[in-house]
Amino acid sequence: MTTGVLVMAYGTPAGPDDVEAYYTHIRRGRPPTPEQLADLVRRYDALGGTSPMAERTRAQVRAIDEALQRIPDGGFVTELGQKHAAPFVEDGVAALAGAGVERIVGLVLAPHFSAGSVAQYHERAAATAAERGLPFIGIDSWHLLPELIDFQAAAVRESLATFPERTKVVFTAHSLPERVLEGDPYPDQLRRSAEATARAAGLATWAGWGLGWQSAGRTPEPWRGPDVLEIVRDLAGTGRADGLLVVPQGFTSDHLEVLYDLDVEAAAVAAEVGLAFGRTPVVNDDPAVMGALARTAADAAAGLRDRA
Template sequence: MKKHKMGLLVMAYGTPYKDEDLIPYYTHIRNGKAPSEEMVAELKEKYDYIGGVSPLAEITLKQANLLEKHLNEIQDIFEFEVYLGLKHIHPFIEDAVEKMKENGINEAVSIVLAPHYSTYSIEIYNKRAMGHSQKINGPMIYPINSWYDEPSFIEYWTMKINDILSQMTVSEKEKTMIIFSAHSLPEKILQYHDPYPSQLQHSADLIAGELGFAQYTIAWQSKGNTPESWLEPDVLDLTAELHKSGFTSFIYAPIGFVSDHLEVLYDNDYECFALTKQLNAKYYRPPMPNTHPLFISSLANSVLNEICKQKKVAI
């Protein structure tokens, strides 16, 4: 039986590929407003700390290709063809949609490489994709809004955090706090009952429940450089407060992210690490999902669940 061709639109934030990309990338993030020299210097300093170029671009491409490969291996109804669309750098989301149309793709499922839904994040990606597709009479796109509770995703983080806990003594565990975090967003999302905070909490509850470990909390990190209020508590502020209350070991689990990139390699591995060192506390961070089979499986399951719902088929 011939497989039904299905586009697979994988969307992500994007990152500069080289130094020359830094200013246009930062300008695009700022909605066309060029950053100051100081802002560029500060960002470049962070990239220099993690090696000059973020590994994010390479990891994202591998994730997309592995997802396509895995989907085509585990079922024989659809033939998936992957297209990568990025929010702030080429290939942009709109480029991917146009490429699908050029290649004769009539239907596609879209997934964002971020597990938790927000009107300020996932919704923007999907609106751009669907809006541009309608504009050019492109493929019908079936958007996935979130996958924060996908069992394989929960299993991955449970396994990696347990690897750390299992190496601890009983006395160290008693003074250990797991801090689950995601990228902070402007606080005004709370006015619209945005599900982002509750979804992060739900993910944390599921993972902690599997671990059977009660000392955990959620926090926010990597907030933007704007004067408005952002979601709190900030991960650094919370660490300092928890240390005052007696915790001396911290497991940072940035479950709102899926790859090694600036927000993890700098904001966690440099800033959080520096604070724990200053406090004479212990710093732990599980490895990011990147291309781990459990993570790829969680994405694939989310894609198939959406298609089964939309096409009313069983796989």
């Protein structure tokens, strides 16, 4: 029996000419204002005109597929499906159906579950799979995957070796509106993965690390905080630390929210207030993590087969 593994990601513009269409898709068909578009273009320009996320995502899919092909008698076919850029989630399901798979496992390249993010990927994939008569199972989260925790803990230890002794470690993830987070497991999963990483890295409980948020949308409703920029200013203002190391635990590839929001914007604020600043690398296509994700998908496929 052949299993399709649909690896899902957020998506990014293919180039500068695609930014407006991409932004319009994120806004559910509502074109951005000229000011909103100019601000996003400015951010991409700071990265050279576009984000490396598309390349990084393709590398992740290749690494997961290569690991799946090494599983004896696995029978796996892997495709990419994205939320806001081609190939879309529906395109990925169609490609798997065309390849003759008998069931589909959905894996989102985001470790933590939220109804406002991961659940939406699965809903779209499941609906399209059902139209084609294919059973679908989605992997809700992998925030405590041992290989992920090991990767992040090693990155923390290595990075701290170059920082002042009084350095605060802050684990960040993409903020979401408070109304979305009511009763949602996202904040608790972020806390649990941060605790696991901090413990593995040997950080002092709370005294040496904390939780933060970043990249909140520009809407009038309240979004979860504190924002990482507020944390930078607060640490400098109170004198409780000489450095800040950010662990962007909610992100798995180099893209705008990491390369601009942290490496450019937050770093600039830290420089203004005299605080040493840096971040740990994200996993990108780390072989150990991608291999573990492949095994997770294979286990889900086995469970789906057993229920058939």
